[in-house]
Amino acid sequence: MRKVLLGVVAMSVLLTGQSFAATIDFRKPVWNPHGSNEQTVGQVSAIAIDGPRDVSLFWATDDGFGVDGGRNDRERDEINNNEELAITFASPFLVTGFLVTDLFANETLDGRTFNERGQFRINGGNWITFTGTQNSGASNGELAVNFAGVLVSLLEFRAAPGGMLDPQGLRNDFSVATIEFTPAAVPEPTSMLLLGSGLVGLATRFSRRTRT
Secondary structure, eight states: OOHHHHHHHHHHHHHOOOOEEEEEEEESSOOOTTSEEEEEEEEEEEEEEESSSEEEEETTTTTEEEEOOTOOOOOTTTTTOEEEEEEEEEEEEEEEEEEEESOOEEEOOOOOOOEEEEEEEEOOOEEEEEGGGGGTOGGOEEEEEEEEEEOOOOEEEEEEOOGOOOOOOOOOOEEEEEEEEEEOOOHHHOOOHHHHHHHHHHHHHHHHHHHH
């Protein structure tokens, strides 16, 4: 009986432990912030940040989120200058990557050609740089950044800073379109029914054996 019980439990774990990839698509209308600096859908929030400045989320169906810094913002529909986009999760998500747009190689500004650079960091860690040269000719400056699954409570984006790192004064800007994640595995109704049926059957069999 012990072997049969272990077999039923193992099968239930196998069936309920399956996971699948999912996408948070900021280009969908449900993410429209309507001029606000923050938009929350379910357990996920997107927040526009630029220190003490009053900024708002810029949303578009083709690019997703940028940060709008007002009339003096060079790219109101993208993340640039000192702007940041923070994505927070009410409970940690197992994030496996993201998609940015409008990040180009061979961009020209003031007669100089350069590769646009963005940065991201996870849970307040070190900033990691990605560049337009990684796009491989993708249209609309799309770049998919993938990595091994990491439990994330906070995911932040910014344009690669200038100053000493950019003495020529070149500007970087991009938008964030999607985030890829793997939801935590949850028991499916059919799997729970299978487990329940198996345990009931074992209980019945054990009861009959104890009567004989």
